[in-house]
Amino acid sequence: MEVTTTALKRCDLIKIKGRIDSETASAFSDAIKKVLDQGRYHIVLDFSDVDFISSAGLRVLIATQKTCRRFNRGETVLSNLKPKILSSLDLAGFTSLFKIYNDNVAAIGSF
Amino acid sequence: MIFPGRYSSLEKIAEFVTKEARESHFSENDVCCIETAVDEACSNIIEHAYKGENIGDIECTVKLIPNGITIALKDNGRPFNIKNFKPPNLKTPLRNRKTHGLGLYFIKQMMDKVDLSNDGSTNILLLTKYRETNPDAKNTQEQCIR
Numbered sequence: 736m737e738v739t740t741t742a743l744k745r746c747d748l749i750k751i752k753g754r755i756d757s758e759t760a761s762a763f764s765d766a767i768k769k770v771l772d773q774g775r776y777h778i779v780l781d782f783s784d785v786d787f788i789s790s791a792g793l794r795v796l797i798a799t800q801k802t803c804r805r806f807n808r809g810e811t812v813l814s815n816l817k818p819k820i821l822s823s824l825d826l827a828g829f830t831s832l833f834k835i836y837n838d839n840v841a842a843i844g845s846f
Numbered sequence: 847m848i849f850p851g852r853y854s855s856l857e858k859i860a861e862f863v864t865k866e867a868r869e870s871h872f873s874e875n876d877v878c879c880i881e882t883a884v885d886e887a888c889s890n891i892i893e894h895a896y897k898g899e900n901i902g903d904i905e906c907t908v909k910l911i912p913n914g915i916t917i918a919l920k921d922n923g924r925p926f927n928i929k930n931f932k933p934p935n936l937k938t939p940l941r942n943r944k945t946h947g948l949g950l951y952f953i954k955q956m957m958d959k960v961d962l963s964n965d966g967s968t969n970i971l972l973l974t975k976y977r978e979t980n981p982d983a984k985n986t987q988e989q990c991i992r
Binding site: 823 | 854856857860882886892934936937940943949951955
């Protein structure tokens with residue numbers, strides 16, 4: 736799994752490539768933590784190259800959203816979800832917890 | 847096939863079972879379900895049965911049946927009980943949403959049949975996915991792949 740972070744004016748764009756499973760979830764979490772530790776709480780997670788996400792990855796999503804939304808200081812939004820990824824999020828009841836966009840332009844523009 | 851009980855095995859296990867499922871002409875949706883369930887089950891074996899990585903192995907067997915597929919996962923870790931499992935409340939507000947418990951929920955949602963047993967030293971988890979909604983089909987011609 737690869738994670739690329741781009742700091743933009745109003746948010747941070749984090750692009751993930753590969754599988755998010757029990758092996759890679761900690762690296763995924765660490766990449767997000769680097770952004771949060773800078774006091775930046777507006778995050779776009781680009782899933783365009785994510786082939787698989789397990790509950791380990793979903794735990795990272797939940798923890799991230801909780802941190803971002805604390806004190807209403809920010810939010811995490813998701814973009815470019817493949818159908819199987821969206822299906823997993825929906826099954827876990829996550830689609831009500833995240834704004835989901837079809838492309839990065841819309842996701843970034845939401846901030 | 848036997849895989850080392852560590853998280854780096856998860857992708858190889860996924861490749862093994864999804865290859866068999868695709869070659870048996872399961873729909874892509876079914877392949878995704880099988881991949882997810884097997885990943886969650888193997889993660890649980892490492893975390894809960896073995897209590898850590900590189901403690902033991904995971905034996906994965908794929909059995910093709912005319913109307914479906916059964917994946918058997920065997921480990922020599924601690925036995926565990928799934929009978930008292932309570933599904934997570936998916937409508938809990940974010941601030942109260944728990945971060946654990948989704949793995950077993952996914953397994954039960956993704957597969958048509960989940961059986962866990964222990965023969966004294968080995969946990970045996972059987973995950974079955976049917977092609978059609980006819981789990982009582984009695985055609986017993988089977989292929990076993992290791």
